[in-house]
Amino acid sequence: MSKRLTLVKVGGKVVEETASLQDFLARFSKLEGLKVLIHGGGRSATAMASRLGLEARMVDGRRITDQAMLEVVTMVYGGLVNKNIVAALQAMGINAIGLTGADLNYMQSVKRPVKEIDYGFVGDVTGVRTDEINLLIDQGVVPVLAPLTHDCKGQLLNTNADTIAAEAAIAFSRHYKTELVFCFEKPGVLRDADDDLSVIDTLNHKEFKQLQSAGSIHSGMIPKLDNSFDAIRRGVSQIRITNIEGLNSGGTTLLPD
Amino acid sequence: MSKRLTLVKVGGKVVEETASLQDFLARFSKLEGLKVLIHGGGRSATAMASRLGLEARMVDGRRITDQAMLEVVTMVYGGLVNKNIVAALQAMGINAIGLTGADLNYMQSVKRPVKEIDYGFVGDVTGVRTDEINLLIDQGVVPVLAPLTHDCKGQLLNTNADTIAAEAAIAFSRHYKTELVFCFEKPGVLRDADDDLSVIDTLNHKEFKQLQSAGSIHSGMIPKLDNSFDAIRRGVSQIRITNIEGLNSGGTTLLPD
Numbered sequence: 483m484s485k486r487l488t489l490v491k492v493g494g495k496v497v498e499e500t501a502s503l504q505d506f507l508a509r510f511s512k513l514e515g516l517k518v519l520i521h522g523g524g525r526s527a528t529a530m531a532s533r534l535g536l537e538a539r540m541v542d543g544r545r546i547t548d549q550a551m552l553e554v555v556t557m558v559y560g561g562l563v564n565k566n567i568v569a570a571l572q573a574m575g576i577n578a579i580g581l582t583g584a585d586l587n588y589m590q591s592v593k594r595p596v597k598e599i600d601y602g603f604v605g606d607v608t609g610v611r612t613d614e615i616n617l618l619i620d621q622g623v624v625p626v627l628a629p630l631t632h633d634c635k636g637q638l639l640n641t642n643a644d645t646i647a648a649e650a651a652i653a654f655s656r657h658y659k660t661e662l663v664f665c666f667e668k669p670g671v672l673r674d675a676d677d678d679l680s681v682i683d684t685l686n687h688k689e690f691k692q693l694q695s696a697g698s699i700h701s702g703m704i705p706k707l708d709n710s711f712d713a714i715r716r717g718v719s720q721i722r723i724t725n726i727e728g729l730n731s732g733g734t735t736l737l738p739d
Numbered sequence: 740m741s742k743r744l745t746l747v748k749v750g751g752k753v754v755e756e757t758a759s760l761q762d763f764l765a766r767f768s769k770l771e772g773l774k775v776l777i778h779g780g781g782r783s784a785t786a787m788a789s790r791l792g793l794e795a796r797m798v799d800g801r802r803i804t805d806q807a808m809l810e811v812v813t814m815v816y817g818g819l820v821n822k823n824i825v826a827a828l829q830a831m832g833i834n835a836i837g838l839t840g841a842d843l844n845y846m847q848s849v850k851r852p853v854k855e856i857d858y859g860f861v862g863d864v865t866g867v868r869t870d871e872i873n874l875l876i877d878q879g880v881v882p883v884l885a886p887l888t889h890d891c892k893g894q895l896l897n898t899n900a901d902t903i904a905a906e907a908a909i910a911f912s913r914h915y916k917t918e919l920v921f922c923f924e925k926p927g928v929l930r931d932a933d934d935d936l937s938v939i940d941t942l943n944h945k946e947f948k949q950l951q952s953a954g955s956i957h958s959g960m961i962p963k964l965d966n967s968f969d970a971i972r973r974g975v976s977q978i979r980i981t982n983i984e985g986l987n988s989g990g991t992t993l994l995p996d
Contacts, residue, residue: 530814534790553819557787560837561818562810565887565895569841573893577871579842580817584826586836586880614834614878621871623843630822636830638822 486515487619487658491647493522494666496726497563506665507567509729511574516619516658519571519578520627520650522643523563527555530562543702547602547640555640556630564628571624578624583631584638586614589649591631591639605631605639607646610653619658644706648713655717662713663733664706664723670734671707671723673698686737687711707736714738743772744876744915748904750779751923753983754820763922764824766986768831773876773915776828776835777884777907779900780820784812787819800959804859804897812897813887821885828881835881840888841895843871846906848888848896862888862896864903867910876915901963905970912974919970920990921963921980927991928964928980930955943994944968964993971995 490510496502510519524545528538531554539546547555564580571578583589583605591605615625627650629643644664651662670681673693685693690707693699699707710721714736724733747767753759767776781802785795788811796803804812821837828835840846840862848862872882884907886900901921908919927938930950942950947964950956956964967978971993981990 556822557814557818559818560822561814561816565813565817565839565841568839569889569895570893572841572844572889572891577844579838579871581836582822582825584822584829584835584837587829587834614836614875614880617874617878618843618871621874623871632826632829634829636827638826 485658486661487518487654488513488515488661488663489518489520489647489651489654490663490665490729491520491643492665493524493643495525496665496667497521497523498525502726503567504570506726506729507570507574509726511571511576513729518619518625518627518650518654519567520629520643520647521563521567522629523559526563527558530554530558541599541601544601544604544642545640546600547604549603552603552638552640556638559628560630564626567626571626576624577622578626579618580626580628581615582628582638583641583646587632587634588612588615589631589641589646590634591641592633593637593639603637603639605633605641607631607641607649610649612650612653612657616657644709648709648718651718652713652716655719659719660717661720661722662710662718663729664710664721665726665729666723667725669725669728669732671699671703675700682734684735684737687739710736742915743918744775744911745770745772745918745920746775746777746904746908746911747920747922747986748777748900749922750781750900752782753922753924754778754780755782759983760824761827763983763986764827764831766983768828768833770986775876775882775884775907775911776824777886777900777904778820778824779886780816783820784808784815787811787815798856798858801858801861801899802897803857804861806860809860809895809897813895816885817887821883824883828883833881834879835883836875837883837885838872839885839895840898840903844889844891845869845872846888846898846903847891848898849890850894850896860894860896862890862898864888864898864906867906869907869910869914873914901966905966905975908975909970909973912976916976917974918977918979919967919975920986921967921978922983922986923980924982926982926985926989928956928960932957939991941992941994944996967993
């Protein structure tokens with residue numbers, strides 16, 4: 483358990499624009515030690531869906547994934563985004579490998595049960611096994627995880643990249659001392675969402691709930707933080723939320739209670 | 740070198756239709772011993788290109804791959820076809836992993852030089868390294884290779900699946916006793932292209948050249964056989980050409996001179 487592993491989840495605009503993605507990958511490639519990258523790609527999927535005459539439908543920021551949209555996200559997340567990141571990292575001297583949850587059967591899920599909303603082919607994670615991935619990591623390989631899982635019955639399922647990152651970090655915590663870094667547009671968790679200078683340096687669960695009650699933290703940040711504190715309770719050593727510039731040590735560090 | 744490894748390349752209609760692909764994968768999953776799958780997907784790429792308003796342009800059966808078509812083959816080969824095969828194999832109890840040449844930097848290439856024809860983003864293979872893949876294979880993992888390579892400078896390149904199969908088989912021959920099986924629509928190399936019962940059981944290079952001179956073997960079969968005999972000279976123990984039904988032991992066996 484002495485080995486350290488850094489997982490970086492990159493999403494939002496960072497991953498969708500060539501210049502910011504290259505900037506991010508250059509910084510990521512220089513991070514010392516064993517590491518894993520988790521990426522999103524929602525805007526690219528929406529753009530490709532549009533080119534194919536499909537309309538992206540979202541509920542509370544979650545994509546409704548019918549059969550046609552599942553094809554799009556399989557192509558875009560598993561193929562276009564993932565393989566271009568892998569090729570770019572190889573050019574930077576990083577021995578990357580792109581993986582979905584079906585590859586090496588590393589992340590299993592079930593199709594989300596239909597309640598008020600039918601999300602379609604969306605997977606809720608049920609298990610993670612990293613046996614062969616650990617072997618690769620110990621050879622210096624850097625896994626690049628796409629936001630797709632499978633149900634072990636042949637069905638690929640669309641799965642939120644933040645969730646993939648948290649579940650992977652929890653599973654890797656059985657073998658490594660893990661740090662999970664969420665890298666997105668904002669420099670961290672903000673005391674005032676409109677003021678990028680109001681970054682909160684450290685945050686524990688109690689403080690988060692106080693700020694949530696006070697209305698300082700809201701919308702998309704709430705599930706991200708709920709998931710993160712859950713991951714800390716389940717074994718992840720440290721979680722940071724930051725932007726490209728803060729990749730090494732900046733942003734908001736979440737602390738156990 | 741006592742370990743045996745079977746590589747199966749599946750292409751043509753077999754891989755493009757759900758029913759025949761499932762039939763093939765069920766048979767492939769039951770093949771004993773260590774194994775690798777290599778797939779094509781040209782018809783799916785052409786169909787997706789058409790949906791995107793792109794026209795597939797072929798010269799002598801080879802795809803002209805401009806930037807827009809490279810995106811399509813990256814999505815379709817690396818994402819849609821590859822990941823669905825991986826998920827289907829996992830459902831059959833096979834611990835598959837999908838790979839392009841960029842993953843683990845396992846197959847390097849250069850963009851084909853422009854002579855009479857500019858093939859665009861097409862890669863000619865320059866090197867294969869299987870270090871980490873061997874580790875995975877020895878863990879019982881089954882690699883599923885998509886017809887994409889990379890130039891080590893960040894560029895993915897479209898590469899013929901028969902070539903990937905032959906180059907991979909040659910490289911694996913340094914570590915395993917390898918058999919390469921080409922699985923397609925026809926039951927083998929035919930003495931009479933119009934008669935599926937005229938399968939030639941065994942063929943050496945000299946006999947191939949005689950049949951080629953006589954006009955019995957022609958068109959697409961010639962490069963496939965030229966590549967195959969080259970692979971035998973470069974260390975592959977056995978090569979067979981067959982259809983789904985002959986996967987285990989049928990078809991035409993190519994012999995060293």
